[in-house]
Amino acid sequence: MRLHLITVGEPRLAYARLGWDEYEKRLRRYHKVQVTRVGGRTQAQESEAVRRAAGRAPLVLLDPRGRQFTSPELSAYLDHQGVGGVGELAFAIGGPEGHTDELRAGAHLLWGLGLLTLPHDLAMVVVLEALYRAATISAGEPYHR
């Protein structure tokens, strides 16, 4: 499956860069991964850049108010999208103000990692690890306990 990871900005802190690189490398064993960093001076510009980067791929927006998944549920969701769906998904992590209401209204899914607001850097690492964990579940491998 093709997973397009779109982030507003880059991981800035050292731990987040290390975490991103590690889980991106692991995730590439299971999926075709594309990474796009976008920017903008305003929330509206950031969301427009996310929309353009996603193109025609169904867009999953990371949003604290979104649907929460267990890891097996996330694995099943990705399997469904990969096998029964279009075979690609775009995931977008927003900037300091999050995504605009307009972008949220047009999204395929809002995905919440929990009710806490995470810093942008940490959210990036959690998303990648969650996608990697889901991939190992789908593959029947023992990483997930």
Ligand SMILES: C[S@@+](CC[C@H](N)C(=O)[O-])C[C@H]1O[C@@H](n2cnc3c(N)ncnc32)[C@H](O)[C@@H]1O
């Ligand atoms: C600092 S947060 C922005 C918070 C913003 N006030 C909002 O409500 O979206 C930066 C980005 O990290 C991601 N993020 C942070 N916490 C999250 C959570 N609990 N679930 C999903 N995504 C989260 C979102 O993509 C968000 O746009």
